[in-house]
Amino acid sequence: MNKFIKKLNKISIKLLYNMYNIKIEKINILYTKNYNYGDISIIISSIFCLKDKEKKKFGIYLGNYIIKKFKKYIYKYNFKNNFLNFFLTNYFYIEIINKFLKLNFNINKFINDVNNNNKLIIIDYSSPNTNKPLHIGHLRNMLIGNTISNIYYELGYKVIKSQIINDRGIHICKSIVSWKLFFNGITPLSYNIKSDHFVGKLYFKFEKELNKEIKNISYKYNINNEKAKKLSKLLIIVNDELVKWENNNTNSIYIWKMINLWAYKGFKKTYNALNIKFDEIIYESKTYIIGKKIINKGIKNKIFFLDKDKSVYFLFKKKKIILLRSNGTSLYITQEIGTLIYRLKKYKKIHLLIYVVGNEQIYHFNILFEIVKKINLSIKNNNLFHLSYNSVNFLGKKIKSRYGKNIIFIDDLIDKMYINVIKKFKEKKKKYNNKKKILKLISIGAIKYQFIKINPNKIIDFNFDKCLELKGNTGIYIQYTYVRIYSILKKNKNKYFIIKKKHINLIKKNEKDILKNIIEYPNIINKSAYKYDPSIFTNYVYDLSKKINVFYQNNKIINIKNIYKKNIRLIICNIILKFLDKSMKILGIPIIKKI
RNA sequence: GGUCACGUAGCUCAGAUGGAUAGAGCAACUGCCUUCUAAGCAGUUGGUCACAGGUUCGAAUCCUGUCGUGAUCACCA
Numbered sequence: 044m045n046k047f048i049k050k051l052n053k054i055s056i057k058l059l060y061n062m063y064n065i066k067i068e069k070i071n072i073l074y075t076k077n078y079n080y081g082d083i084s085i086i087i088s089s090i091f092c093l094k095d096k097e098k099k100k101f102g103i104y105l106g107n108y109i110i111k112k113f114k115k116y117i118y119k120y121n122f123k124n125n126f127l128n129f130f131l132t133n134y135f136y137i138e139i140i141n142k143f144l145k146l147n148f149n150i151n152k153f154i155n156d157v158n159n160n161n162k163l164i165i166i167d168y169s170s171p172n173t174n175k176p177l178h179i180g181h182l183r184n185m186l187i188g189n190t191i192s193n194i195y196y197e198l199g200y201k202v203i204k205s206q207i208i209n210d211r212g213i214h215i216c217k218s219i220v221s222w223k224l225f226f227n228g229i230t231p232l233s234y235n236i237k238s239d240h241f242v243g244k245l246y247f248k249f250e251k252e253l254n255k256e257i258k259n260i261s262y263k264y265n266i267n268n269e270k271a272k273k274l275s276k277l278l279i280i281v282n283d284e285l286v287k288w289e290n291n292n293t294n295s296i297y298i299w300k301m302i303n304l305w306a307y308k309g310f311k312k313t314y315n316a317l318n319i320k321f322d323e324i325i326y327e328s329k330t331y332i333i334g335k336k337i338i339n340k341g342i343k344n345k346i347f348f349l350d351k352d353k354s355v356y357f358l359f360k361k362k363k364i365i366l367l368r369s370n371g372t373s374l375y376i377t378q379e380i381g382t383l384i385y386r387l388k389k390y391k392k393i394h395l396l397i398y399v400v401g402n403e404q405i406y407h408f409n410i411l412f413e414i415v416k417k418i419n420l421s422i423k424n425n426n427l428f429h430l431s432y433n434s435v436n437f438l439g440k441k442i443k444s445r446y447g448k449n450i451i452f453i454d455d456l457i458d459k460m461y462i463n464v465i466k467k468f469k470e471k472k473k474k475y476n477n478k479k480k481i482l483k484l485i486s487i488g489a490i491k492y493q494f495i496k497i498n499p500n501k502i503i504d505f506n507f508d509k510c511l512e513l514k515g516n517t518g519i520y521i522q523y524t525y526v527r528i529y530s531i532l533k534k535n536k537n538k539y540f541i542i543k544k545k546h547i548n549l550i551k552k553n554e555k556d557i558l559k560n561i562i563e564y565p566n567i568i569n570k571s572a573y574k575y576d577p578s579i580f581t582n583y584v585y586d587l588s589k590k591i592n593v594f595y596q597n598n599k600i601i602n603i604k605n606i607y608k609k610n611i612r613l614i615i616c617n618i619i620l621k622f623l624d625k626s627m628k629i630l631g632i633p634i635i636k637k638i
Numbered sequence: 639g640g641u642c643a644c645g646u647a648g649c650u651c652a653g654a655u656g657g658a659u660a661g662a663g664c665a666a667c668u669g670c671c672u673u674c675u676a677a678g679c680a681g682u683u684g685g686u687c688a689c690a691g692g693u694u695c696g697a698a699u700c701c702u703g704u705c706g707u708g709a710u711c712a713c714c715a
Contacts, residue, residue, distance in 0.1 A: 123658075509650065
């Protein structure tokens with residue numbers, strides 16, 4: 044289809060030059076939105092150097108010329124409001140259908156313009172802290188990351204799905220201290236809860252105690268919270284713990300390892316439930332040392348500076364950005380620099396490194412990219428991209444996960460959705476036996492779809508009623524579409540045959556709408572990739588499904604006598620199934636063959 | 639205050655490179671299961687595209703300003 048439009052473009056430009064001696068590079072051609080006007084439109088009014096009378100003259104001439112040249116594909120044109128509209132022949136669509144049949148329904152061969160020479164793209168997403176379970180903020184992150192990875196893979200890139208685990212830092216020390224002080228000797232087993240949820244308990248307990256202590260101090264000495272923090276004993280203990288940890292203290296490392304293992308074990312279960320996968324896992328506890336080394340080197344090269352109190356800083360827009368604390372321990376940005384260098388060593392040539400991280404860290408990434416510019420690495424700034432997305436709010440407020448309040452864990456959401464799906468299934472269909480697996484897949488699809496259909500720049504104001512909705516534009520709509528088509532093809536025993544010219548009038552509007560949609564697939568996938576927006580592709584899949592359901596509901600497919608008509612419809616069903624299959628895999632919506 | 643997002647139907651959201659009469663879903667109200675799976679289909683109702691200017695043949699889309707919402711500006715991550 045793109046080729047066809049390019050041809051039209053070329054001819055229009057050439058003709059314009061021949062007639063008026065006007066040279067332009069491109070003419071505006073688009074799919075006609077209103078089918079009453081046509082299928083493809085050339086916007087003559089965009090040639091602004093022509094006068095109105097000349098536009099009409101040129102338009103009609105061009106129309107006649109094109110219709111003669113492409114008799115096979117175009118049968119009619121009209122000229123309205125300076126738009127030159129063409130109507131596509133049925134042959135145009137039949138050719139597509141026959142092509143699929145000849146290619147034995149191999150979509151990749153049909154699309155045929157995925158070719159990016161295996162360029163390497165690293166997509167960094169999820170990056171959990173090991174101090175609490177994964178929550179719906181992580182969910183948005185991992186779904187954007189996973190989907191955008193699949194989209195780039197589809198475009199022929201070599202994609203590394205990369206997860207960094209923030210397994211070190213002050214927050215982990217809080218859990219360590221909490222375990223020592225309040226939970227000594229207790230394990231997830233003794234509490235009988237999922238191990239990462241136990242780790243969360245440690246962290247929230249610490250924050251609660253810290254909060255209490257600070258309130259007491261500020262009341263006692265009549266000072267504000269900031270000043271009270273400096274007097275907090277708990278914070279002193281935690282900072283000591285961090286120094287101990289960075290100095291490889293045996294006891295510290297032992298507890299740290301134990302707590303992290305609990306966290307990983309829990310994360311793994313959640314990832315498995317959602318079918319989120321990674322090609323590599325990087326532990327910051329291993330890369331922060333590389334970061335420290337680079338920073339020390341940078342002091343010598345006068346990129347970074349040593350302050351009076353021995354902290355190290357970087358100047359960003361005349362502001363001091365601390366890279367190493369005065370006690371020598373490292374910060375988030377230190378680890379980030381280390382991780383980048385680790386990657387550059389591991390992979391020789393990185394075409395693009397995408398960080399999927401929330402928009403609250405835009406400032407942080409601006410600093411990081413500025414540092415990269417200064418320390419002269421083998422990667423340039425325009426090969427780094429921060430894919431930022433907006434927050435997931437609950438009850439109208441951003442989730443502050445500190446105290447464990449107002450926080451929704453993915454595990455809990457999955458459970459709730461599953462119960463909801465079972466309930467709705469029982470309301471609709473009476474028999475409920477051994478459908479557990481399928482209902483589980485429906486609930487996973489439903490959750491994922493709710494998140495990826497929304498543009499990353501928008502705030503998601505999470506609420507259960509909305510999220511549990513299973514009508515209309517939802518995951519199950521896509522799954523159900525697949526089930527219907529699959530069911531038809533399973534029942535069919537006829538063989539397909541090439542459509543002959545004399546049968547071209549058997550193809551109708553509903554079928555054409557689907558085919559029109561399908562030939563746009565490569566454009567959409569490209570757009571979704573370069574805009575870093577999975578929702579573009581998601582909405583396309585919904586749109587396609589909608590057209591399929593219209594077609595399905597308004598046309599009989601198997602139970603018709605005309606074998607030629609039946610043949611056309613069955614082939615289209617086959618095409619649909621292949622595209623749905625591919626699309627759902629990209630979106631990570633589980634495919635179900637029977638409900 | 640600086641920077642960055644966002645503002646489209648009662649609600650949730652689509653509207654790429656400016657194009658013709660701004661589209662879906664939910665909610666409300668009508669129809670359609672003896673016929674390939676009704677979590678569906680067909681239809682009705684619902685809009686000053688936050689506001690004001692500008693750019694041009696043409697603006698929800700681009701530019702400027704105003705208002706509103708949110709994020710961010712840490713020896714947190």
